[in-house]
Every structure is written in C-alpha cells, then in structure tokens.
Amino acid sequence: MNSIFVSVLAASALFVAGCGGSKAPETAKEESAAPAATAPPIDEANAATITGKVAFTGDKPTMRAIDMSANPICARAHAGSPQHSEEVVVNGNGTLKNVFVWIKTGVPDRQWPVPSTPVEIAQKGCTYGPHVIGVMAGQDIKIVNDDPTNHNIHPMPKVNQEWNESQPPNGDPKLKKFAREEVMIPVKCNVHPWMRAYIGVVNHPFFAITGDDGTFTIKGLPPGKYTIEAWHEKYGTQDVDITVGAKESKTQDFDSAQMKTS
Ligand SMILES: [Cu+2]
Structure with a gap:
C-alpha cells in the first residue's frame, strides 16, 4: 500500500518536473518579449509644461440658492447658510473655477x-464634492456617502456605460471606472435633483481642473503639436492649438468670453 503510494507520488513529481522543465523557456521568452510590444518609456527629461489661467469676463452671475427643504436631512446640513449652485463659480481674483483643461488632440497614441x-x-451635505473631477480611462473613482441619507448616483455618459446605483448612509464606498475617453460625463442624483457633478475621462494623464485661483498646470508632456481645450459646464469650450518644444514651459490662458457652447 505504502510503496504504491510512494511510487504514484514519485511519478507525479516527475510529471510536474517534466512539464515545468519544458514550459519554463517558453514562459521566459513571452515575458521578455512583452516590453518590446509597448511604446518606449516617456522621456521625462525632455517633457514640456503648459500652465495658464482661465479668466472670467462679463458680469458675475448670481447663482441660485438651492432649496433643500424637501429633504430635512439635507436642509439641516446647511442650516443658516443655504448652498448655491456651482454652475458658475467666479474666484476672488476674477478667474473661473471648475474648468476642465485637457490635451484634446496630439498626444502620442x-x-x-x-x-x-x-x-x-x-x-456631503447633499452636494457633490468636488464638483468636477478628472480620471484616466480605467482609473478607479471612489464614491463616498458622508450623509445620513440615501443617495442614488447616476452618471449619464454618451460613449461609456450608463448606470445608477443607490448608496445608503454610511454605505461602503463604491469603486467605479469608465473604459473610454469622454469629456465630460454629467452626474446626477436620482433622489436630490439639485445634485450635479461632472467627470472628465481621458486616455492620458494630461488634464487639470482649475481651483480657487483659476490656474492649471499640465506637465510631463512630450514635445509636440497639440490642441488644448478648456471646458466649462455653462460657457462651453475653447480650443487652442499649441506647440511645445523639449523642456519648454509655455503659458496658455483661456477666457470665458472666448468659450462657445455647441
Ligand atoms: Cu443625493
């Protein structure tokens, strides 16, 4: 009994060794071939930078106060200081916040x-924060519910997969991603009609969003000829052709008055 067991073991050990032995070189060959199939590494030393600001021109609009009285939990979160729509946020220095700036064409494929x-x-407080985010295609988006109430997050893409899912109070964060480039994907909440956010999904890392100072920086860009676009949810887009050389730092400003809605 024992000797049979031992010989079976020995046979299978031989079999495994035989298989491994014949397969090993093949696997090694595949692994070493893989890097050659992808593009050469990015030449960081020659990378260019584009910085700029997005100016706001015109009369500063007054954003409507959001009436959250339909949901006491939401209303309570802002007792005494009602939230205002973030459709247009003009910074103290006359620049525009929440502008998505990205390299639209020219980035090496x-x-x-x-x-x-x-x-x-x-x-949080029945608003999305931040109002505008950017991710790469395939990058995770972590959706968090900090409120003691239900939300139902509902991105409305045109080229990606649409979905909507509810998220209970203190529910686990959701990890979601979009497979394809899309600028921009509007997001709403099916429970609270005033909630609005935008997600920019890009195939490369060359994008930025203006914050409280209205500036943006895009760095690590290979030298080349590009179209850079600034997108704003109300004022539309402004496209500019720009060429950057190796190690060059260039300034490219945008202006809300030059943006066009399609
Ligand atoms: Cu909600």
Whole structure:
C-alpha cells in the first residue's frame, strides 16, 4: 500500500518536473518579449509644461440658492447658510473655477500608465464634492456617502456605460471606472435633483481642473503639436492649438468670453 503510494507520488513529481522543465523557456521568452510590444518609456527629461489661467469676463452671475427643504436631512446640513449652485463659480481674483483643461488632440497614441490611486468624489451635505473631477480611462473613482441619507448616483455618459446605483448612509464606498475617453460625463442624483457633478475621462494623464485661483498646470508632456481645450459646464469650450518644444514651459490662458457652447 505504502510503496504504491510512494511510487504514484514519485511519478507525479516527475510529471510536474517534466512539464515545468519544458514550459519554463517558453514562459521566459513571452515575458521578455512583452516590453518590446509597448511604446518606449516617456522621456521625462525632455517633457514640456503648459500652465495658464482661465479668466472670467462679463458680469458675475448670481447663482441660485438651492432649496433643500424637501429633504430635512439635507436642509439641516446647511442650516443658516443655504448652498448655491456651482454652475458658475467666479474666484476672488476674477478667474473661473471648475474648468476642465485637457490635451484634446496630439498626444502620442500609447498605453499611458493608469494611476492605481482612485479619484474620490464625496456626497456631503447633499452636494457633490468636488464638483468636477478628472480620471484616466480605467482609473478607479471612489464614491463616498458622508450623509445620513440615501443617495442614488447616476452618471449619464454618451460613449461609456450608463448606470445608477443607490448608496445608503454610511454605505461602503463604491469603486467605479469608465473604459473610454469622454469629456465630460454629467452626474446626477436620482433622489436630490439639485445634485450635479461632472467627470472628465481621458486616455492620458494630461488634464487639470482649475481651483480657487483659476490656474492649471499640465506637465510631463512630450514635445509636440497639440490642441488644448478648456471646458466649462455653462460657457462651453475653447480650443487652442499649441506647440511645445523639449523642456519648454509655455503659458496658455483661456477666457470665458472666448468659450462657445455647441
Ligand atoms: Cu443625493
């Protein structure tokens, strides 16, 4: 009995060794061939930078106060200081916030590394924060519900997969991603009609969003000829052709008065 067992073991050990032995070179060959199939590494030393600001021109609009009285939990979160729509946010220095600036054309077609860190969007006080986010295609978006109430997050893409899912109070964060480039995807909440956010999904890492100072920086760009676009949810887009040389730092400003809605 024992000797049979031992010989079976020995036979299978031989079999495994035989298989491994014949397969090993093949696997090694595949692994070494893989890097050659992808593009050469990015030449960081020659990368260019584009910085700029988005000016706001015209009369500063007054944003409507959001009436959250339909949901006491939401209303209570802002007792005494009602939230205002973030459709247009003009900064103190006369610039425009929440503008998505990205390289629209000209970026070399290659597999740009997707960051492993998710970009977070929170539902807090029944508003989305931040109002505009950007991710790479395939990068995780972490959706958090900080409110003691239900939300139902509903992105409305045109080229990606549409979905909507509810998220209970203190529910686990949701990790979601979009497979294809799309600028921009509007997001609403099926429970609270005033909630609105936008997600920019890009195939490469060359995008930025203006914040409280209205500026943006896009760095690490290979030298080349590009179209850079500024997108704003109300004023539309402004496209500019720009050429950057190796190690060049260029300034490219935008202006809300030059933006066009399609
Ligand atoms: Cu909601």
